[in-house]
């Protein structure tokens with residue numbers, strides 16, 4: 001079986017990339033699946049989380065893909081064991097150019113966490129458009145989905161984003177609540193799948209559709225996530241507007 005590679009990315013900093021990558025890794029490792037995280041971020045947040053982990057916990061391989069510093073051989077640090085089944089790639093904020101293309105070249109699927117502010121939502125819509133046009137995500141058959149993160153209540157702020165994604169045949173896969181459980185997990189080197197299920201029950205429930213989508217073998221419906229006949233084309237270079245009734249900005 002080959003490695004299934006999921007790129008967790010958003011141009012926006014602090015959107016929840018590391019939170020998604022580490023908790024998905026925790027999910028698969030807990031299921032006994034051979035799992036690795038590849039951290040492209042020079043901040044190394046995922047690698048720090050891996051260092052905090054107890055040796056008794058399910059093992060997750062660490063690969064460092066951040067730009068090489070003196071004394072490091074990047075290709076060695078980036079090595080992922082051949083038996084890895086689930087690889088989570090944690091992208092840095094603002095990735096572009098060669099680094100972005102390198103990450104896209106590895107990806108079978110892309111997950112984009114988006115925080116609930118309208119500025120972030122607009123920036124994310126533009127980022128999705130860039131991935132579709134410049135990243136040629138569809139031509140490369142890379143699956144793509146968006147996850148709302150740090151949701152505090154039934155927030156209508158996501159409705160324009162949902163309309164925009166719907167017009168492209170892309171799913172808003174899940175809504176992750178703003179929860180101390182994620183903070184505690186990040187600080188202690190565990191994922192929600194390794195916590196007392198009673199303590200993280202709500203978080204486990206909201207993560208389930210994400211894990212199912214990432215692992216297509218457990219959810220065959222995920223393969224149909226692009227509804228190409230219904231999806232509208234994005235072929236303009238201008239910024240995306242997701243307000244108003246025309247989710248692509250009112251131009252034909």
Ligand SMILES: Nc1ncnc2c1ncn2[C@@H]1O[C@H](COP(=O)(O)OP(=O)(O)OP(=O)(O)O)[C@@H](O)[C@H]1O
Nearest residue numbers: 013014015016017018019093150177178179182186
């Ligand atoms: N759903 C959530 N509930 C509570 N805290 C969260 C949630 N998602 C993320 N956080 C916290 O918000 C901060 C930023 O999240 P995270 O590190 O996952 O974002 P990021 O996109 O990886 O950031 P960066 O761009 O700096 O790499 C972290 O302290 C994290 O623990």
Ligand SMILES: [Mg+2]
Nearest residue numbers: 017018041045
């Ligand atoms: Mg991060």
